[in-house]
Amino acid sequence: MLDILLSQLASGLVLGGLYVLIAIGLSIIFGLLGIVNFAHGVFFTLGAYFALTLYQYFGWPSVILSPVAVGAIGMLAERLLIRKLYDKEPLVSLIVTFALALFVEATVRYIWGGIGQPFSSPPLLAGFLIWGPILITKYRFAVFVTTVAVLIALWLFLEHTPFGRILRAGSRDPEMVGLLGINLPKVLTWVFGLGCAISGIAGVLAAPLWTITPAMATNAIMPAFVVVAIGGLGSFAGAVIAGLLVGVVIALTIQFWPEASGAVMYVFMALMLLLRPRGLLGERWERFE
Amino acid sequence: MNVTKLALPRRSLLMGASALAASPLAMPHIARAADPIRIGVLLAKTGNIAAQTEYLANGTFLALEERGNKLMGQPAELVWLDEPTPQAATQNMQKLVEENKVCAILGGSLSSNALAEEAKAAELKIPFICDNAAATEITGKNCNRYTFRLNTPVLVQSRMLAPYALSYGKRWYHITASFAFGQDILRSSRELLKAAGGTEVGSDEVPLNTADFSSFILKIRAAKPDVVVGGLSAGDLSTFLKQWNELGMKGKIPFVEIAIGDTDIWAVGPEAANGTFTKMWYYKNPANPPEEQAFAEAYMKKHGKPAADKAWMGWITAKSLFDTIDTVKSTDTMKIIEGLEAWKFQAGSTSYAYRKFDHQMLVRNLAVTVKEKITDKWDYFDVKATLPENVADLQKVFGSEEEIGCKMG
Numbered sequence: 001m002l003d004i005l006l007s008q009l010a011s012g013l014v015l016g017g018l019y020v021l022i023a024i025g026l027s028i029i030f031g032l033l034g035i036v037n038f039a040h041g042v043f044f045t046l047g048a049y050f051a052l053t054l055y056q057y058f059g060w061p062s063v064i065l066s067p068v069a070v071g072a073i074g075m076l077a078e079r080l081l082i083r084k085l086y087d088k089e090p091l092v093s094l095i096v097t098f099a100l101a102l103f104v105e106a107t108v109r110y111i112w113g114g115i116g117q118p119f120s121s122p123p124l125l126a127g128f129l130i131w132g133p134i135l136i137t138k139y140r141f142a143v144f145v146t147t148v149a150v151l152i153a154l155w156l157f158l159e160h161t162p163f164g165r166i167l168r169a170g171s172r173d174p175e176m177v178g179l180l181g182i183n184l185p186k187v188l189t190w191v192f193g194l195g196c197a198i199s200g201i202a203g204v205l206a207a208p209l210w211t212i213t214p215a216m217a218t219n220a221i222m223p224a225f226v227v228v229a230i231g232g233l234g235s236f237a238g239a240v241i242a243g244l245l246v247g248v249v250i251a252l253t254i255q256f257w258p259e260a261s262g263a264v265m266y267v268f269m270a271l272m273l274l275l276r277p278r279g280l281l282g283e284r285w286e287r288f289e
Numbered sequence: 290m291n292v293t294k295l296a297l298p299r300r301s302l303l304m305g306a307s308a309l310a311a312s313p314l315a316m317p318h319i320a321r322a323a324d325p326i327r328i329g330v331l332l333a334k335t336g337n338i339a340a341q342t343e344y345l346a347n348g349t350f351l352a353l354e355e356r357g358n359k360l361m362g363q364p365a366e367l368v369w370l371d372e373p374t375p376q377a378a379t380q381n382m383q384k385l386v387e388e389n390k391v392c393a394i395l396g397g398s399l400s401s402n403a404l405a406e407e408a409k410a411a412e413l414k415i416p417f418i419c420d421n422a423a424a425t426e427i428t429g430k431n432c433n434r435y436t437f438r439l440n441t442p443v444l445v446q447s448r449m450l451a452p453y454a455l456s457y458g459k460r461w462y463h464i465t466a467s468f469a470f471g472q473d474i475l476r477s478s479r480e481l482l483k484a485a486g487g488t489e490v491g492s493d494e495v496p497l498n499t500a501d502f503s504s505f506i507l508k509i510r511a512a513k514p515d516v517v518v519g520g521l522s523a524g525d526l527s528t529f530l531k532q533w534n535e536l537g538m539k540g541k542i543p544f545v546e547i548a549i550g551d552t553d554i555w556a557v558g559p560e561a562a563n564g565t566f567t568k569m570w571y572y573k574n575p576a577n578p579p580e581e582q583a584f585a586e587a588y589m590k591k592h593g594k595p596a597a598d599k600a601w602m603g604w605i606t607a608k609s610l611f612d613t614i615d616t617v618k619s620t621d622t623m624k625i626i627e628g629l630e631a632w633k634f635q636a637g638s639t640s641y642a643y644r645k646f647d648h649q650m651l652v653r654n655l656a657v658t659v660k661e662k663i664t665d666k667w668d669y670f671d672v673k674a675t676l677p678e679n680v681a682d683l684q685k686v687f688g689s690e691e692e693i694g695c696k697m698g
Contacts, residue, residue, distance in 0.1 A: 114343040116556020219500035254504035262496025
């Protein structure tokens with residue numbers, strides 16, 4: 001029994017890692033822009049579709065460009081649409097980003113068609129890794145390593161670069177940042193692009209595991225919101241801990257009570273909101289109080 | 290110059306002209322006679338099932354185009370609304386009847402939707418011809434006078450597949466969707482396994498839209514069954530097969546499932562595809578009659594890719610309705626129902642008709658296995674058998690009136 005539990009734990013960490021990547025972009029965008037981005041999932045979808053197309057035309061190494069392209073589209077969306085929502089009520093941003101999600105999904109359906117697209121992991125990553133009782137495929141291990149690397153790079157960027165410091169300061173007091181002569185609208189465009197690009201990375205990593213369909217965002221966006229709510233809106237560390245916890249809880253629920261595996265994360269979220277309404281590491285943010 | 294004097298006073302003339310101009314408002318029945326005949330289409334436009342419904346809709350539209358978009362010699366049109374959830378589907382059904390004035394509705398992509406829709410059809414007194422949903426109850430204990438169904442019920446398909454599953458052994462593992470379709474498969478498969486003296490070594494009900502099956506697959510791997518009997522639908526089945534291969538299970542433990550769609554297997558890809566399945570129709574089946582070959586060619590010509598089984602399902606269901614309307618020369622509900630009960634289509638040696646006591650179309654299914662080597666990105670299957678092998682056994686396989694439990698009243 002121990003061997004299968006450990007393997008389930010490893011499987012849950014990989015799934016949780018993907019949720020973290022999707023959620024972290026959502027959390028960053030909310031933290032700095034104050035936008036609850038309902039369209040976040042479609043950037044995950046675009047990441048998968050761009051990876052598929054780049055692979056078909058240029059081979060595996062080119063898929064690295066997919067998140068860059070997703071980030072660029074995110075920046076374009078910010079300039080054309082999201083920017084107009086900053087001084088509006090949260091409900092307006094919810095409705096507009098929901099409409100954006102429907103528009104992008106319909107566009108994907110128009111360009112790539114409605115049926116699922118086949119896409120497998122690279123041959124280099126075929127096969128298993130077995131460490132004692134733990135069994136994991138090479139590709140899933142690579143997904144986990146990539147997730148950790150992206151998170152470390154993002155943390156270093158936010159904590160130890162001037163741009164990261166501007167982002168963190170802007171999320172707390174945008175007016176003061178503006179008074180210091182920093183072009184905040186430009187910063188916001190880059191932040192939105194960054195959040196979308198991270199979601200795009202999750203899409204690239206998930207593409208060989210999940211079925212690539214225009215509706216694949218529905219499997220991503222709800223767990224992302226749950227992770228952000230559990231971890232605390234705007235909290236980087238909270239999203240990481242919550243994402244991994246959600247992945248592990250789902251995997252262990254499948255082992256013991258599979259029928260409940262779809263609902264368990266919502267129960268987890270409800271409990272967390274009852275016990276700590278701001279989430280695991282959520283702080284008091286003056287802007288949103 | 291001679292000017293003929295008006296015989297009518299100017300005021301009377303103006304009143305007469307006004308009355309003439311307003312006459313279409315006063316006589317709506319005259320205006321309606323020129324309206325096209327409208328048929329409702331109720332199929333999901335988004336979600337995981339949308340990959341299948343795109344083909345169902347394509348087949349439906351093609352069936353009308355083959356008739357020059359005319360029924361009874363009058364222009365006809367299809368009005369397609371979404372069915373995102375059972376509740377929204379019944380609301381759209383009401384809209385089709387009350388606002389769009391359709392005379393019949395085609396659709397029902399998921400069993401959970403179709404079960405709600407058939408009850409609504411009875412309430413609205415509108416013919417509903419279900420093309421995709423397979424839950425046994427639709428033409429079983431939930432049947433009604435207004436509902437007809439093409440897809441072979443789950444129980445019947447399970448009976449057809451059982452010998453293939455049993456050929457691998459009697460220790461089965463079930464992995465089924467936790468909604469009407471999957472629960473029906475689980476119930477049917479357990480009955481058949483019990484009758485065969487087999488053992489269920491494990492069973493998992495999977496939430497709809499599950500993205501990661503690795504934890505389920507680890508459980509199956511540990512249970513070491515002789516065969517896995519699946520009951521997953523559309524995109525979930527594709528994801529499962531993809532991850533089944535990724536976790537090295539392809540070729541280790543056989544996988545069987547009823548009612549696979551071509552779109553499901555196309556999404557899996559040649560490296561990962563495997564298994565034995567039942568399905569209603571296959572575009573590469575050498576036994577397809579000329580009428581169906583012509584349909585497949587017309588589909589290919591229009592869409593530039595092969596007709597998936599769902600396209601044929603949309604086409605044959607729509608054809609049954611359009612043939613009926615042309616035959617009875619009426620859009621009256623009861624005339625359409627009686628016409629559908631009497632409808633027959635002979636394609637080569639295959640005869641299609643709805644059974645009168647439950648409105649279920651009796652169709653032989655195919656047993657297919659994924660090819661060892663896939664060289665054509667559309668052609669994944671070898672047809673192993675047409676089931677039941679003897680046409681005379683169709684009634685028996687679909688069950689008698691007593692077994693079905695359909696009471697239309």
